[in-house]
Amino acid sequence: MTNSITGPIAPAGDRHAWPLVSYLMGLLCLSTLLAFSIVGLTLLLIRIPQLEADARGRVIQEARSAARSEDLLLHSIEERLEILAATLRAPRPETLAEVLNQAVGDGSTFLSIALLSPEGRVQAVGASTVWRWRQKELLGQDLSLSPLVARVRFQQRLLWDERHPSMMAGERVLALARPLPDGRLLLAEVPTSFLFRSATEYQEPIRGSATSPISLWLLDASGRFMANSERGVVPSEPAYWRETALYQQLRQGLEPPEHMVLQGVSYHVAVAKSQYVDWYVAALTPRGLDNPRVMAWITLVSTGFLGMLLIGVVLSPLWATGLKRALQRIVEQAKQVASGQVLSNWPKGPVREFNSLSEHLESMSASLRERQQHFRAIFDVSPIALAVYDPESDLLIDLNEAACRQFGLVREAVVGQPARLLPIWPEREGRPRRDPRLVQGETVEARLRHADGTELTCRVSVRVLERSGQTWQVWALEDISEAQRHAQELKSLNEALEARVAQRTEALQRANDEASQAIDRLHETRDNLVRSEKMAALGGLVAGVAHELNTPLGNSLMAISTLRDETQQFKDAMAAGLRKSTLEAWIDCVDQATSISARNLKRAADLVTSFKQVAVDQSSAQRRVFVLDELVNEILLTLKPTYSRLPITFEVQVASGLKIDSYPGHLGQVLTNLITNAIVHGLDGLPRGTVRILGAAVDADWVSLQVMDDGHGIAPDLIARVFDPFVTTRMGRGGTGLGLNISYNAATHVLGGRIEVRSELGQGACFSVVFPRLAPARAEVSRDDVQTWD
Structure with missing residues (x-):
């Protein structure tokens, strides 16, 4: 083509562009603040929930600790009253007042202590020094109509009353009364100020901390405000108290709120109730933005944000100015090259990227002329038909080789000719159609024609x-x-593929339905295996107990038979004439026979009793209160006939008298399965072995039961799967792999505890079952249902 279609690019307008220094300053400040904002907000999002959770946990702990302290103080007061009651059994009437005064002391613990007759009249009164002048006035006073005195006389046990009308102060105070063996009563009044002050003294360092203040409030059963840790006992509750959410919900008998707004401050709230009296201890600590620790973190992040902003504003102009100078030298050089000058030395500086830019601009200026020379060749070798058209003059400026081949044209014949005369247009149009989409730069499809008419x-x-x-x-x-x-062929192929996919999907759905049915059958089979395992264990238990009963019953039968023969001989001897030696021999025989029969029948009765209790427990899911060591001994007694001939020693160390309210049948089944597993798997093939059973209280609410053996141990690859169903090392030799799975389900789902295992090869295994003394409430289910839980 004879005309060049390249030229200089017009400079773009910079009315909305920023100066380089301002742009770099803004970019530096923005990136610095953005990074710090992300870090600061992340810290706040992580730390603030942690601080809130810590405050919530501490306020719950403080409420419970204060309530426990209250209960301990009340218990100590009960013990002091018990000691005083023991002291008053013998003293003379004239010394009663002196003994009671000594018991009251300075009045810090007891406001007064009165000894009432069986009819409810005051016989003697002990008071503090402040109220001792009223002692004579109170003698003979009738307190039989007092609710506390009436309840104690009726129930005959120590009782508390948190709203007892005081004999001394004339106001309602905390009081307790205890009946004496001779029908009299001890009535003691306790000042509320002592109780609350003593219970909160040890917590002052925590509540006094500036970073985590905690307030403790004492409330009665109706939510009435009585005292707090800041002001102690108050004569009347604050005016704002009845508007609080805590008062409203306690008043209505609802659960106390976890949060509360008090005088414009938001608090975490935790409430604990005393076990002795109908009082509540409420602990409060600020939450959210009212929490000093939260505000300290927010202040820290805000200060860091402002500091980073100040640093960016101070340092960014210096940094941006240095970059601007280096870039300006490169721009000036580029302007000279754009004006047509040929330069070889481009500026270099300390910035590697700017030096690279200079090198690339130098290379670009050198290759620009070469590219202009190559443009025509590139235009011709393009595989797509290209044409350059002047819409103002309707002239065809140029055409590449691909366009000539595609339309069967000769370049020299069409270049410079009007475009409307080209033979590529369909005959019905005769000239190129102006499509507005082409002017806008969009792509359209058009029907054109080859020179041969195709x-x-x-x-x-x-x-x-x-x-x-x-x-x-x-x-x-x-x-x-x-x-x-090709697209049309591909569409047809896709339609065929979609039809095949639909058919395959339908077949896959049928296969899934069949698999679901197979899984249901598998679950049914597993349940049947669990029931078979239970019946096999019960059958072995019955066979063992029956075998063990043979010996004592046989001994008893032999003793009775011998006694019968001796009795017959004694009758014959009496007919011939009774002698003293014959009578003594018969009496000795009777004594031996009855002694042997009694011992063996008692042994048989113990076996039957233990077996009966174990069988009743294991055949039902009933809940009852039982003693742990008695249950363990009953299980071992019923299992002893089964394993009595094996060289195995049982060592039992279970805490005595440990009462549990739970499901003895399920606990017995867990213990039976663990002992059986230790003997069948752990001690199998060993010349001797030991099974240890340990039971003790973990704390006031939880109990631990351990079964240990010194046998083979469990392989490491089985430890993680030992409680899964059908996992056993004796598959095909009588093992079903369900024993430990049943124990796991019973321990976790029914007893509400957990079961763990520790083992090393050659060192034996230890199974630990930790469960609560008071089993969680649930609907009664059968043992088969429990065994099949997943």
Whole structure:
């Protein structure tokens, strides 16, 4: 082509562009603040919930600790009253007042102590020094109508009353009364100020901390405000108290709230109730933005944010100015090259990227002329038909080789001719159609024609090229006739594939239904195996007990038979004439026979009793209160006939008298399975072995039961799967792999505890079952249901 279609690019307008220094300053400050904001907000999002959770946990702990302290103080007061009651059994009437005064002391613990007659009249009164002048006035006073005195006389046990009308102060105070063996009563009044002050003294260092203040309040059963840790006992509750959520919910008998707003401050709230009296201890600590620790973290992050902003504002101009100078030298050099000058030395500086830019600009200026020379060759070798068109003069400026081949044209014949005369247009149009989408730069499809008359489907796109004030259009004419044919074939193929996929999906659904049915059958089979395992264990237990009963019953039968023979001989001797030696021999025989029969029948009765209790427990899911060591001994007694002939020693160390309210049948089944597992798997094939059973209280609410053996141990690859169903080392030799799975389900789902195992090869195994003394409430279920739980 004879005309060049390249030229200098017009500079873009910079009315909305920023100066480099300002842009770099803003970018540095923004990136610094953004990074610090992300870090600071992340810290706050992580730390603030931690602080809130810590405050919530501490306020719950403080409420419970204060309530326990209250209960301990009340218990100590009960013990002091018990000691006083023991002291008053013998003293003379004239010394009663003196003994009671000594018991009251300075009045810090007891406000007064009165000894009442069986009819409820005051016989003697002990008071503090402040109230001792009223002692004579109170003698003979009738207190039989007092609710506390009436309840104690009726129930005959020590009772508390938190709203007892005081004999001394004339107001309602905390009181307790205890009946004496001779029918009299001890009535003691306790000042509320002592009780609350003593219970909260040890917590002052925690509540006094500036970072985590905690307040303790004492409330009665109706939510009435009585005392707090800041002001102690108050004569009347604050005016704002009845508007609080804590008062409203306690008043209505609802659960206390976890949060509360008090005088514009938000608090975490935790409430604990005393076991002795109908009082509540409430602990409060600020929450949210009212928490000093939360505000300290927010202040710290805010201060860091402002500090980073100040640093960015101070340092960013210095950094940006240095970059601007280096870049300005490169821009000036580029302007000279753009004006047509040929320069070889481009500026270099300390910034590696700017030096690289200089090198690339130098290389670009050198290759620009070479690219201009190569443009024509590139235009011709393009595989897509390209045409350069002048829409103002309707002239075809140039055409590449691909366009000539695609439309069967000769370049020299069409270049410089009006475009409307080209033979590529369909006969029905006769000239190129102006499509507004082409002017906007979109791509359209058009029906064009080869020089031999063959119709072509082309994808046409237009790009506008401005050169020296002229507007040219570069046309790209891509023949897509073959592509459309392939697309139609591909569409047909996709439709066929979709039909096949639908068929395969339907077949897969049927297969899934069959698999679900197989899984249901597998669950049913597993349940049957669990029931078979239970019946096999019960059958072995019955066979063992029956075998063990043979010996004592046989001994008893032999003794009775011998006694019968001796009795017959004694009768014959009496007929011939009774002698003293014959009578003594018969008496000795009777004594021996009855002694042997009694011992053996008692042994048989013990076996039957233990077996009966174990069988009743294991055949039902009933809950009852039982003693742990008695249950363990009953289980071992019923298992002893089964393993009595094996060289195995049982060592039992279970705490005596440990009462548990739970499900003895399920606990017995767990213990039976663990002992059986230790003997069958752990000690199998060993010349001797030991099974140790340890039971003790973990704390006030939890109990631990351990079964240990010194046998083979468990392989490491089985430890993680030992409680899964059908996992056993004796598959095909009588093992089903369900014993430990049943024990796991019973320990976790029924007893409400957990079961763990520790073992090393050759060192034996230890199974630990930890469960609560008071089993969680649940609906009664059968043992089969428990065994099949997953």
